[in-house]
Every structure is written in C-alpha cells, then in structure tokens.
Amino acid sequence: MPTFVLVAVGTSVVALFAVIAHFSVSRRGFVFRFRSPLQALHGILMPYGIKEGSESEVMDSYAPAVEDMSSEESSGSVSDVVSEVVALEKNHFKVKEGRVQRILLPIAVDSTQHEALLTLKKLKIIEDEVKADKLCTRREYARWLVRANTLQRNLKYRIFPSVALSGSTIAAFDDVGVEDPDFESIQSVAEAGVILSKLSGKKNFDLDDSKSLEGANFYPERYISRQDLISWKAKLEYEVMPGVNEEISRNKLGFLDVRDISSEALVELFMDMLAGNKSITRKVFGQGKRFQPSKPSTNAQAAVTLTSGRMTEAIHSELLRLEAENFSRQMAMDEIRSELLERGDIQRFWDKKLEDEKSRGLAVERAYLAAVHDCEQEIIVQKNTSAECLRQKAAIDCQKQLLFSLKEEVNEMSETLAREKATYMGERRTVESTLSDLQAKHEGLLDAKSVLEAEIEALRILRSWIEEEARKSQARAKVLEEVGRRWKWGDQS
Structure with missing residues (x-):
C-alpha cells in the first residue's frame, strides 16, 4: 500500500477521534467541541437553563475558560457562537447555516x-x-x-x-x-x-x-x-x-x-x-x-x-x-443536667422563672389595661377632634363657596369693566378725532377771520379815500360852480 494512502488514512482516523472525543466542561454541563484539520468549530460553554436574554453575560463570564484552551486554536479558526440552546433529549449536533449548535448536559x-x-x-x-x-x-x-x-x-x-x-x-x-x-x-x-x-x-x-x-x-x-x-x-x-x-x-x-x-x-x-x-x-x-x-x-x-x-x-x-469533643461536651451537659435534677435546682429555677413570668404577666396585663384605657381616651379625643375638624372643614367649604361666588362676581365685573373700557376707548378715539377736526376748522375760521379783518380794513381805508375824494370832488364842484357863476356874472356884465 502506498505511503501517502497510509498517511491519509491515519490523518482521517486521528481527525475523527478528535472530533468525537474532544469536549469542554461548562459550569453546569458538558458541551462537545468539534475540530478538523481545516478549521475549528468551537461550542462555547453556557450554563444549563440560562435565559436567552443573558447570553452575552454568560459569554463574558466564560471568557477566561475559553482563553485556557489549547494554543493551537487561532482567532481565525473560531466559528461564530450559536445563539440558541437545544433541548437535552436531542443528544446530537444539528448543523444550521454552517454553525454548530450546543448540547448541554448537566454535571x-x-x-x-x-x-x-x-x-x-x-x-x-x-x-x-x-x-x-x-x-x-x-x-x-x-x-x-x-x-x-x-x-x-x-x-x-x-x-x-x-x-x-x-x-x-x-x-x-x-x-x-x-x-x-x-x-x-x-x-x-x-x-x-x-x-x-x-x-x-x-x-x-x-x-x-x-x-x-x-x-x-x-x-x-x-x-x-x-x-x-x-x-x-x-x-x-x-x-x-x-x-x-x-x-x-x-x-x-x-x-x-x-x-x-x-x-x-x-x-x-x-x-x-x-x-x-x-x-x-x-x-x-x-x-x-x-x-x-x-x-x-x-x-x-x-x-x-x-x-x-x-x-x-x-x-x-x-x-x-x-x-469526641461534641461527645464529651454532650456527656458533660448530661452530667450537669442529672446533678441539677437530683438537687432540684432545675425545678427551683423553673418555679422561680414561672413566678417571675406570672409577675411579669400581671404587670403586662396592668400595662395592657392602662394602655387600653389610654387608647379609649385617645379615641374619644380623636373623635372630638375629628368632629371639630369636620365643622371647620364645613366652615372652610362655605368660605370657599362664598369666595368662589365673589370670584365669579369679580370676574363678571372685570368683564363688564373690560367691555366698558373698550367702549370708552372707542368713544375717546372718536372724541379725539372730532376734536382734531374742530381744531382744524377753528384754525380755518381764524384764517378766514384774519382775511376778513384785512378786507374790512382795506374797505375802511378805501371808504376813507373815497370819502376824501368825494369831499375833494365836492370842493372842486363848488369851486367850478363858483367859477361858473363868476363866469356867468362876467358875461352878464
């Protein structure tokens, strides 16, 4: 058999053994990790029963464990972490979209x-x-x-x-x-x-x-x-x-x-x-x-x-x-208990304890009755105070109602005053406009009066001149008449 065939078969067997046998331990379970000569696919550990929402936190908490893995694992050979946990009864791997899903087994x-x-x-x-x-x-x-x-x-x-x-x-x-x-x-x-x-x-x-x-x-x-x-x-x-x-x-x-x-x-x-x-x-x-x-x-x-x-x-x-210490301590306690029982110290102790408790019970009962009496008195005071508070509250409610009515009247008066103020402002603007017109007319009348007075003065001067000319004309007429009479008299003579 050729050497390269033996090498290939041996490599395949070693790779298959590594794929099946190599697994990692999580905090609460096992997860199998597959590795091949071409690439490594690692299932990172996650506790059994973890919620999906906290997966990122689990990944962070297990980061030191991942760092402790073999140094031959490089960052380029680590596959993406699968985000879903499969059920325990499916005790095998499922490859989905090229990713390896984790199987968690409880420790x-x-x-x-x-x-x-x-x-x-x-x-x-x-x-x-x-x-x-x-x-x-x-x-x-x-x-x-x-x-x-x-x-x-x-x-x-x-x-x-x-x-x-x-x-x-x-x-x-x-x-x-x-x-x-x-x-x-x-x-x-x-x-x-x-x-x-x-x-x-x-x-x-x-x-x-x-x-x-x-x-x-x-x-x-x-x-x-x-x-x-x-x-x-x-x-x-x-x-x-x-x-x-x-x-x-x-x-x-x-x-x-x-x-x-x-x-x-x-x-x-x-x-x-x-x-x-x-x-x-x-x-x-x-x-x-x-x-x-x-x-x-x-x-x-x-x-x-x-x-x-x-x-x-x-x-x-x-x-x-x-x-031995516990046994000796227990034996000593038993001996002390037996001795105390024989001497009656325990009975006397418990009798005294019972009397003390009875006395304390009576004192507590008296204190209880006093407290009950105080509570009843306090209840009466609280009831009277509550009735007084109710009366004061009713008076305050009446005052509030009165103040509310007064407030409504004041609001109505304010609205009336606002309307009257608006009317007054309108009338004032009208009066001011009329006053402006009257002032303009008054100024026109004053101008006309000045012109009229000037014309009257001119007429008076003209009348004086005319009268003077009339007097002069009369004087000349008289002179001419005298001259004419004299002329006539001269002709007659």
Whole structure:
C-alpha cells in the first residue's frame, strides 16, 4: 500500500477521534467541541437553563475558560457562537447555516464528591454557600488548599502561612496585591513553591495551563484546570523520587493527550499515577485515557482532591476529634443536667422563672389595661377632634363657596369693566378725532377771520379815500360852480 494512502488514512482516523472525543466542561454541563484539520468549530460553554436574554453575560463570564484552551486554536479558526440552546433529549449536533449548535448536559455529582464537599464544609474549609456543580476558580482552590493543609499533622507536608509570609518583600504575582482578600493564601502557596511566581526566579511562567505568559500573573478569577488541580495537590503530597525527570514522566504517564500537559506538572502527575489506586487523579477523574489538562474543574472535584492522599487520615482524625469533643461536651451537659435534677435546682429555677413570668404577666396585663384605657381616651379625643375638624372643614367649604361666588362676581365685573373700557376707548378715539377736526376748522375760521379783518380794513381805508375824494370832488364842484357863476356874472356884465 502506498505511503501517502497510509498517511491519509491515519490523518482521517486521528481527525475523527478528535472530533468525537474532544469536549469542554461548562459550569453546569458538558458541551462537545468539534475540530478538523481545516478549521475549528468551537461550542462555547453556557450554563444549563440560562435565559436567552443573558447570553452575552454568560459569554463574558466564560471568557477566561475559553482563553485556557489549547494554543493551537487561532482567532481565525473560531466559528461564530450559536445563539440558541437545544433541548437535552436531542443528544446530537444539528448543523444550521454552517454553525454548530450546543448540547448541554448537566454535571452529575456522585456520592463521593457530595460527601467530600459536606466534610470540608463541616470543617469550615469550604464556605457553606458553595455549590458542587459550579466551576472552581484559582482563587478559591488556593484558599481551600491552604485551609485544608492546616489540618496536616505531619509538619513536613504542612504550609505555615505566618512563616511563609514572614520576611516577604514583594508580591508573588502582579495581579494579586496586598489588598486582595486571598493574598495570604495565594502568597503562601507561591512562597511554598507550589506554583510558579516571581519568587521562582524565571522570566516566563506557565500559569494558565495552555501557554507561557510574560510577567507573573495568577489570574485568580479563572477556573482551575485539571492540571493545576492535581499538580498543586501533588507537590504537597509527594516527594520527587531520584531519577524521575520530565522525559520519563511524559513517556510513562499513560495519557493519550500527554503532550498537552505542561512540563511543570509532568513529574507531579507521574508521581501521583505511581500511587495506583490511591492516586488523586484516579480518585477525582476515574479511569480514563485522556487527562484533558486544560478543562476546568468543579467545586465537587476540588473537594475530592483536597480530601485525598495524606489529608484523608488528617481529615478523619479531625472529624474524630470534633466528634469526641461534641461527645464529651454532650456527656458533660448530661452530667450537669442529672446533678441539677437530683438537687432540684432545675425545678427551683423553673418555679422561680414561672413566678417571675406570672409577675411579669400581671404587670403586662396592668400595662395592657392602662394602655387600653389610654387608647379609649385617645379615641374619644380623636373623635372630638375629628368632629371639630369636620365643622371647620364645613366652615372652610362655605368660605370657599362664598369666595368662589365673589370670584365669579369679580370676574363678571372685570368683564363688564373690560367691555366698558373698550367702549370708552372707542368713544375717546372718536372724541379725539372730532376734536382734531374742530381744531382744524377753528384754525380755518381764524384764517378766514384774519382775511376778513384785512378786507374790512382795506374797505375802511378805501371808504376813507373815497370819502376824501368825494369831499375833494365836492370842493372842486363848488369851486367850478363858483367859477361858473363868476363866469356867468362876467358875461352878464
């Protein structure tokens, strides 16, 4: 058979295996992710039962988990996120318009995980409000790891936060400051060498399980991966055997995806696998050939991890101690109760208590009767006050009605005055117009009078002149008559 045929068949088988087997864990369910040599189609995780309106918020909250995926996934190969959730009973993928729809499966919490979580809650290592099916963050796991380690009786495997933090001059991580509520736990884990930090003396730190990042960041809000879940615990649990190195661990670890495991965690995982049935990995994740180191872990898985290994005996001893303390406390209480019953102190105490309660009852009854009497008096006063208020209200209503009538009359008078004012203004304009006309006529009459007076004066002057001329004419007539008479007399003589 030609070589290229074998290569093609092998590539197809590997691609088919990757398509079927590779899946991611969400906060409350599983979602299968398909990948091919040509392109990668990723179904981003979403909690089961989430509302469609809050899908964008869910995508934002799961962004750190997506960043923790394999570094071979590029931004150009990630398909668009499907916006609809399919029903659980349709346990297969449906391809619609070139997009992959998600199948959500609820995470089942088995009895071992549930018992481990309840035990740690009882020991006050894990908070009571923590839910088993939620994903565990790096911050929470570091806090719980330090708390659980305080139960370790063997000082060789115990972290002392006070000793680890004494003399510390710098923070182990750039994103976890002194003001952080979990600074002590995270700093203690870094000081103990459980996780890489600026204190490790390296420039690059493989803290996010999938790629090396420049700087020293802890990313406390990201979800704890399977790799970190086991390796942190294993570093406190096992001593590295001489001769065990990274290459031996990688070859003998036994996982199909061993190449995806960080080199910093290989030795610890190998030491854990050597424990056989007591292996933390087997106890938490069962017998599987794929470790899936970048997959997030749940709170229940973290609880099983914390209660595994040497901590099993320590937790059992602590529980026995608590039970013994409770039993001794209960026995002491029973003895005290029996002694008090024998001496009659309890009976006398309760008799005195009963008398006190009776006295208090009588006092309360008297106070009650006094209060009832005061209430009745107050009711009478309130009724009288209410009647007075009603009378005042009736008087005020009458005054309001009167004022309303007066207001209507004033409004009518205002309207009448407005109409009369309008009439007055019209008549005033008419009178002013007539006055203007009369003034014009008066001025015309004055002009005519002046002309007439001038004409009269002229006539008077003319009359005087005429009279004078008449007198002159009469004088000349008399002269002529005298001359004529004289003439006649001259002729006659």
